[in-house]
Each structure stands twice: as C-alpha cells, then as structure tokens.
Amino acid sequence: xxxxxxxGGGLVQPGGSLRLSCEGSGFTFGSYSMHWVRQxxxxxxxxxxxxxxxxxYIYYADSVKGRFTISRDNAKNSLYLQMNSLRVEDTALxxxxxxGAPRPDYYMDVWGKGTTVTVSS
Amino acid sequence: xxHMTQSPSTLSASAGDRVNISxxxxxxxxxxxxxxxxKPGKAPKLLIYKASTLQSGVPSRFSGSGSGTEFTLTIDSLxxxxxxxxxxxxxxxxxxxxxxxxxxxxx
Numbered sequence: 001x002x003x004x005x006x007x008g009g010g011l012v013q014p015g016g017s018l019r020l021s022c023e024g025s026g027f028t029f030g031s032y033s034m035h036w037v038r039q040x041x042x043x044x045x046x047x048x049x050x051x052x053x054x055x056x057y058i059y060y061a062d063s064v065k066g067r068f069t070i071s072r073d074n075a076k077n078s079l080y081l082q083m084n085s086l087r088v089e090d091t092a093l094x095x096x097x098x099x100g101a102p103r104p105d106y107y108m109d110v111w112g113k114g115t116t117v118t119v120s121s
Numbered sequence: 122x123x124h125m126t127q128s129p130s131t132l133s134a135s136a137g138d139r140v141n142i143s144x145x146x147x148x149x150x151x152x153x154x155x156x157x158x159x160k161p162g163k164a165p166k167l168l169i170y171k172a173s174t175l176q177s178g179v180p181s182r183f184s185g186s187g188s189g190t191e192f193t194l195t196i197d198s199l200x201x202x203x204x205x206x207x208x209x210x211x212x213x214x215x216x217x218x219x220x221x222x223x224x225x226x227x228x
Contacts, residue, residue: 035217037165045157045165045208045219059215062122095164105212107155109176111164 002026002110004079004096009115016086016119022079022096022112030074033057033099035108036081038092038117046092049081053102064090086119093117123147123211127220133228138199142223144192144209153213156185156194159222160205168207169194196225 008020022034035050049060049070058070069082079096093116097108124147134140144154152172157165167176169185172192182197196203204227209220 037219044222045159045210047210047217047219050215050217059217061216097165100170105153105214105217107167107170107210107212108157108165109167109170111166113164 002098004098004110004112006094006096006112006115009094009117011118011120012086013121014086014088014119017082017084018086018117020081020083020094020096020115020117022081024077024079024098027098027110029077031102033102033104033106034070034072034079035097035099035104036068036070036079037095037097037108037111038090039095039114040089040092043092048094050099050104051079052104057104059104083117086117088119091117091119122216123150123214123218125209125211125218125220127207127209127223129223130221131224131226133226134199135228136199136201139195139197140199140225142194142196142207142209142225144187144194144220146190146192146211149189150211150213152188153211154185154187154192155210155212156183157208157210157219158203158205159208165208199225201227 036048093114098110156169
C-alpha cells in the first residue's frame with residue numbers, strides 16, 4: 001500500500017523551531033517529487049513547498065520563504081520540513097503529499113494524514 | 122503569482138442532484154489543473170487531474186472540464202458520500218496554489 005506518514009508536530013513558542021518528517025512506503029520514493037501543504041484550523045489548503053525527485057528543483061510559497069527549508073533523503077524514503085522563526089499564524093495541520101512525477105509541476109496523488117503544529121506562548 | 126478563485130463557496134444540494142463547481146485562474150494554466158475532495162478530519166483526495174482526467178478509482182459521476190482560466194467540476198447524481206469540500210489547484214507554475222474551497226452541503 002502506498003502511504004506517507006508525517007511526524008514531528010507539536011507545541012512550540014513563537015520564534016521557535018520544529019522539524020517535520022514524512023516517511024513514504026509502498027513506492028519508489030526517489031522517483032517522485034514531494035510537497036508540503038498545510039491547513040489552518042477551519043481554513044483551506046495552502047501549498048508551502050516542493051522538492052523534485054533529484055533535488056534539482058526546490059520551491060517555496062512566499063509565506064514561508066526564508067523561514068522553512070524542505071529536504072529529502074531518498075535512501076531513507078523521507079521528506080523533511082525544517083521550520084524556523086515560527087509564528088502564531090503557522091499553526092496548522094501539515095500534510096506531505098506525493099507529486100505524480102519526478103518534476104515538481106504535477107498534481108499530488110497521495111497524501112499523508114498530517115501532523116499538527118501549534119505555535120503559541 | 123496565479124490566483125485561483127472558486128465559486129460558490131458553499132453549495133446546498135440534495136442526493137440525486139447534478140452540481141457544478143467553478144474554478145477560475147487569474148491567468149492561463151492550460152489544462153494543468155487538479156480537483157481534490159476533502160472530508161472532515163481527513164486528508165484531501167485527488168479526484169481529477171489535467172483538468173478532465175479521472176484519477177483511478179474515482180466514480181464516473183465526477184467529471185472535469187475547461188482549459189485556460191475557466192474550469193468546472195461536475196458531479197452527476199449526488200451520493201451521500203459526496204458531501205464534502207472541494208478544492209481546485211493549479212500546477213502550471215510555482216507557487217502551486219489552491220482555490221479557497223467549495224463546501225458541498227446537504228440541503
């Protein structure tokens with residue numbers, strides 16, 4: 001079964017850092033681009049970042065550029081999101097999602113269940 | 122950046138109805154558009170990609186159409202399981218933004 005499992009969420013103070021992880025299984029992880037998408041409580045989906053299969057392309061939304069860093073370790077079937085300088089407005093459920101191709105400009109065909117990040121003092 | 126606008130934001134319908142959800146892009150995205158369904162407490166699920174291609178396993182009552190800046194998701198003969206929130210997303214160019222969502226509610 002193709003699936004992704006996110007971890008690393010939690011409660012952090014404003015200005016703090018957190019590292020999210022996403023482990024893929026049931027598919028050749030290194031052959032697909034990967035994305036992070038978040039959803040604030042009661043709100044819509046916000047695309048955050050993506051990384052191509054070979055790490056040739058990395059893109060960020062303006063809302064997280066300079067604060068968040070996406071990375072991947074294909075040997076470990078894992079995707080990461082390093083989040084620094086966290087703000088209250090970063091509070092959300094964070095999903096990782098598989099892109100349907102090695103390149104980043106593709107739809108997301110498999111999603112994890114998400115990990116919750118709460119930024120509060 | 123491309124901006125995606127869905128309409129309506131909320132749609133009330135009954136089982137058996139046919140409904141249309143619209144998605145408009147601020148500039149052409151060709152046919153690089155996907156539709157997702159999200160139920161409360163669940164992750165989004167891909168329904169349609171490349172504007173009109175049905176994802177494997179998705180019932181044929183779902184269909185997508187459009188190109189350029191105007192797109193439509195159509196659900197024929199609504200089933201109880203279809204009441205959910207629907208999002209469009211463009212993947213023509215970075216950032217790969219989503220529409221704000223359309224909540225399909227039971228009338």
